[in-house]
Amino acid sequence: MRKTIKTTAVVQGPGLHTGVPATMTFKPSQNGITFLRTDLPGAQPILAHVNNIGSTLRGTNLKNDTAEVWTIEHAMSALHALGITDVAVEMDGPEPPVTDGASDVYVDALLKAGIQELGSEQPVLNIKQKITYSCGNIFYSAQPADQLTFTFVYRHKHPLLAHSEYTFEFTAQNYIEQISRARTFGFEEELEFLKAHGLAKGGNLENAVIVGKDKFINPLRFPDEPVRHKLLDLIGDIALTGRKLPALKIVCECGGHKHNAIFSKILLANSEDK
DSSP states (O other): OOEEESSOEEEEEEBTTTOOEEEEEEEEOSSOEEEEETTSTTOOOEEOOGGGEEEOSSSOEEEOSSOEEOOOHHHHHHHHHTTOOOEEEEESSSSOBOTTSSSHHHHHHHHHHOEEEOSSOOOBOOOOSOEEEEETTEEEEEEEOSSOEEEEEEEOSSGGGSEEEEEEEOOHHHHHHHTTTOOOEEEGGGHHHHHHTTOOTTOOTTTSEEEOSSSBSSOOSSTTHHHHHHHHHHHHHHGGGOSBOOSEEEEEESOOHHHHHHHHHHHHHTOOOO
């Protein structure tokens, strides 16, 4: 069944890239997941859907003719993990709060607000055969399975992240325990470049894992925290299909927001709707 929240949930703080403080208010709804910029006169709600992705520069950003919202993947990931399909999100800034760099703060706020079923069913992503997508060393696949699982394989030239892989069975409890606390990460050598291009203004050692030349600058929550965060992002991006995920085996190798969006569109195009 479609689900919304029982009462209002509020999360506050600066955005990861803009550094602009924002209050993010989640309200019960029956119109899908929408984002409304309350700081912009005349702004209209933006439906959280893959067709409304405006850009994927260091995050997934949604836009319509009246407004844009940045970096919505962590909030979307939390909503999807809890099965929330309908909520009106109001923001008085351009970007959701980065919180601790993960999605656990969103999960906690939404659970505190309570979850209730609506009187209709969410459409299912009806995949009946193996679907693949590749671009260079990037690879995605989804195929029918006995249970819904996600696998992410991450490879990088940095020796600390040369090869890491994580698989988990997608349930709300597994997500909360294994994925929701995994923070975003970045490379120490990239920080100057990012800040020079107006990004990562809200990032710090409290909300991001910084990968140094030969060590992690701050303590990890999990030995493989970076690859778990890649799964967190992937789940948030695939949530933009607007569909319930059935029992599928979903695998991603070296993907990111841009290719998550492409693969999500491919999945929608291959859904055998009746």
